[in-house]
Amino acid sequence: MTSETETPLVPLALPGGGDWLTWVGERCEGSLDEARREVEAVKTGAADEVLAAWNRAETAIANADAVALWAEVHPDAAVRDRADELSQEVQKYVTELGQDLELYAVFAGLSDRLDPAALDAGATRVLEHTLRDFRRAGVDRDEATRDRLKELSEQGVRLSQDFGRNIRDDVRSIKVAPERLAGLPDDYRAGHEPGDDGLVTITTDYPDLVPFMTFGADGEARHELALAQNNVAWPANDEVLQGIFAIRRETAELLGYDSWPDYDTEVKMIGSGQAVADFIDRISTAANERAASELGVLLERKRVDVPGTDVVATYDSRYYSELVRREQYDVDGQVVRTYFPFEQVRQGLLDVTGRLFGLEWTPVDRAEAGTWHDEVASYDVGLDGVRIGRIHLDLHPREGKFKHAAQFDMVKGIAGVQLPEGVLVCNFNRGLMEHDEVVTLFHEFGHLVHHVLGGQGRWTRFSGVATEWDFVEAPSQMLEEWAWDADVLATFARNAAGETIPAELVAAMRRADHFGKGVYAAQQMAYAARSYYFHAGPHDDLTAYGDELQRRYSVFPPLEGGHMHCAFGHLDGYSSGYYTYMWSLVIAKDLFSAFDDDDLFAPDVAHAYRDKVLAQGGRADAADLVADFLGRPYSFDAWTAWLEE
Template sequence: MKGRNMNPSRSRTFGMTCLLLALAIVGCQPTGRHSRMTTMSDPHWAIERIPLDRSAAQFTNFTREHLAYAQSLLSQTLAVSGPRTIANTLDPLNEMWMHVDLVASHSELFSQVHPDEAVRHAAEEGSKEVSKFVTGLWLNRDLYNAYAAVDVSGADEATKYMVTKALRDFRREGVDRDDATRAKVEQLNQEIVDLGLAFKRNISEDTRHLEVESPSDLAGVPKDLVDAWVKESEKTPGGRIRISTDYPQYVPFMKYAHSDPLRKELMTLFMNRAYPANIEPLTKLIARRDEKAKLLGYANWADYATEINMIGSGANALAYIDRVQGITRAAADREIGTLLEYKRRHDPAAEGVNAWDVSYYLNKAREDRYDVNPQEVRRYFDFPDVMDGLLTVTGRLFDVKYVKVEGLPLWHPDVTAYDLVRDGERIGRFYLDLFPRENKYKHMAQFDYAQGVAGKRLPQAVLVCNFPKPDGTPGSALMEHGDVVTFFHEFGHLLHTLFAGRQTWVRNAGISTEWDFVEAPSQMLEEWAWRHETLKLFAKHYETREPIPADLVAKMQKARMFGEAYHWARQTWLAAISLGYYTADPATLDTTQKMIELTQKYSPVPYMEGTHFQCSFGHLDHYSAVYYTYVWSKGIACDLFSPFEKNGMFHGATARKYRDRVLAPGGSRKAGELVKDFLGRDFTLDAFERYLKQGA
């Protein structure tokens, strides 16, 4: 998942479009020099000067400092007399956005990951301040006129496209509306930010636990996990074993635990995270977005959110997920029927498969039908090996190197830093925050830290995950293969951000394409976690150090397709929730009842009584109506992968062409044009449909 930033084609919270993250020009402390424009020779542009860990007071100073610089640059630009040019208008405004976006990216990240509650609060306040500032920019008619007055007829295509997007985004925010409308938009934008922050906070701060009496309650769970959980229980009052709703414990318990009642109990806890706290913020968030969309002339928020995406409209998005549902649903129902057969081996009276059964019986069926023992597979994926392997595989694929950076003042001891190097030149830096902890973001995502600008600023990004944490002992952090796939996926976002960090305009940098394209490169990179050609480089048995056998990988690939129809049918269910909430009438919307209705229509398994999944479905905030992008992007990813499938996983010319023509351009061109430049033709969904029908 791509983390939220100031780009409302990716994040609708701030009501802006195509704003990318930025670069630090000064440190945390005020300098009192807001009136000057920073130049490339300013030492504060150095990557080492971007602040990392900081106190709440320092974060507040940082926010105010950069917004003051942004205001100064805005004032200077609007005061320009004479003809407007790229040099006297677009260049200083580019620096303005760089300041603004730096505040936005740091605020978003630290509100989600910093261990100090005071810093998280300061970061939330930073999000509010930068949102208010940016809303004012988009509603500023003088600023709109300044952009419109610049003659870009002789400029390069990237500059023309940037200005075209900017003028479009001004109009989408209501710059040409009357004063009353613009004032209302400003109010709604701020309310949307506040509600989104509350929604996220309630999720990240809610970890629930299933408590069991003895190791016998964990029957079926791999021994290394049982031993670790029992050891941890020795530290808790009463010595009861606690299994949390965080992924490193939740996922394997649901996959392996024999106890049907305990799986149901843990899933109920998981599906009720942030309930009831998020019922009100979510309902209001949907209502405020709907009000804004209608105020600006749209039928609903889904139409507003999708207008600038590849799909074009909410109706097109719904038609697409219905199309995928039509391809997958019959096969998904057959898969569920097979799972029922396995369930009846344990419970002859079973009448159906429930949500808490799926992972467990998929595991059983794959093991039985394809001779794949997932507990055996885990032994080849010790976290340190996977970490090294990810860097080895992507380094070889994209012809880059990774250099670990020591001694930085990072926000938690678990966080590590690396420089990305190509041809001996550092081209970016990234940070890895990979293990779960209290009050940390609960999912997996890449967050921007500082978008790169050619000749001025190197890009920086952060990967935030929740993988098992090693303790230095071999085998102490064995990963499910699905987690390995996720690691490759999220790292794909990070590389996209860094490779696209050499654009002239910050609004074209990073993953600033249409939002329903952003998952495609990451979904494509998942394939490198499925092939023996790549896995043999790092997947080694944690005890014997033997590489994973080719025949085991072949079995894994066959087993992969069983359950794939269910997976994509489930994705259409999630997409339907996203679209359904944001096309409904907020005045009558009951989010739980709507969830039940959409589950009955789209989900291959019945609604789980007494649960409120919508309260922890974080995508309803920052993806809002466009969760369908996972289904849409997968179609593009399958097409993008076809040249690698033909030429080889490490084919140098193909990889370089993909890196330079799809990833590096960032948002300087339309996504469809980038794909066409790589494939030599328009993309089609044929490869995706063939893929889906393999499991049908």
């Protein structure tokens, strides 16, 4: 792959220790002003300039829309609040454009005004997608309907921001006596000294939560922490979600769809709401037998500690899975984590992805990068000696920061116009990492690589991770495979004595990882069912209905007294499409089948994947990108074989 331009571009100038509040406002409002000028050029310009002007408008809108990042990561609450306000302005403007009859008329008549030869494949695709967007925004509806759709959109943006803010700001905790930390690693206990009351505080932030639920031997303490986690943003987000779901249902109805999932899936690979329901049942059926068998193993192990029990609870899952892997597969998670100090993992990730995709990662000091926090690490991305983007890694928790793991756009890459810049936002421990956290880091970094490599083309709307939403996880899920390979891990996984992780331990880890795949698939379908059925129709009691779906699809009973939907952030961004994770995994396993297990860095395959899938962004349908790489349509075969291993 080569960049489509030789023009040297520079990254966005961030204010560093300067006035972020002013900068955020000027960046967003200036971009909106630019978008308005370009939209006017679309309306008044010559036919052969329409798509170029529209592309400039979409670039400016994307730059304005990136203000949402600062609401999630900036340490200053005033900046976060201002970013939320500005995001509302951006979405209001986007909604107005979608219902602008004059603007729509320009695009609707463009084919008649242009020689068909003037539209190449990219321009034709832009026009087709733009006309589809207008229809989905309700431009063809009567004035009263359009006004109501605008109102619903503005309400939805505000509720979505409330939903995310409630999760972000509600860090809960429990207090336990020091002896209740039994089973936890030494470094964890050393980092959790008792307070003046003699008790240890454990929060729902990931660096506290994950080790506690994995290694904590006190079942009741795990129960207490699980309740705290499952009640984050309760009861506030219960009402917020009901509002979001109602807005989405009404929006779909006004636009002529049978349900929100039908509206939502029209632009996804899966194609229809019913197909989502069918997919959930298909995966659930495929996983049922294995999940039941694995649950039996967990229950048998729990009975060693709790004779006569008949229940493995959600808060037992990680703990007893860890014990089974330790005792039956000879994999001790506390030993494994000693090979994964955070700094080594981060550098190892860069080395691995650099070698795989032919990329160079050049550190940028904070003074030059101008970032928003001391712990943010920035790198210029090079390919064949040319800078093609910049990335920023914000990987540790802090007050007011986004609580999960995700990649955010800072700048969409446009050839000859602006470099792609992305931000990886996670919440990892600053010390030793669990191996599943290493896997998560590889996964999330995959989105960042996709954003940069896919940001070298002409059209804004196809820049970066711009494929159908139910494909976006597939490249990241495939990259997880490199975090399981012994030869790959040997390049960076070393303990404090400098000893490389043994190949036999990695082999045992892989065998142990096969245990729990059925349980995992079943639980994923429980989450996917919440996402789908919460949107498919109204439900007065989300907790009760969520519990019903948990009983239907998961092997673990619902947590009494918990309200997990209130902190289930994907109910906003993914709406009815949480099935995406498993749908993408099916494709990811198929993509990985093209690689040679004995040489995961073979450049012919790796570079073909880079150029035919990642570098294309959204320039073609995902199914076509996959078929171009594999030489055939994707199938379930590789996923089925994986489940049966």
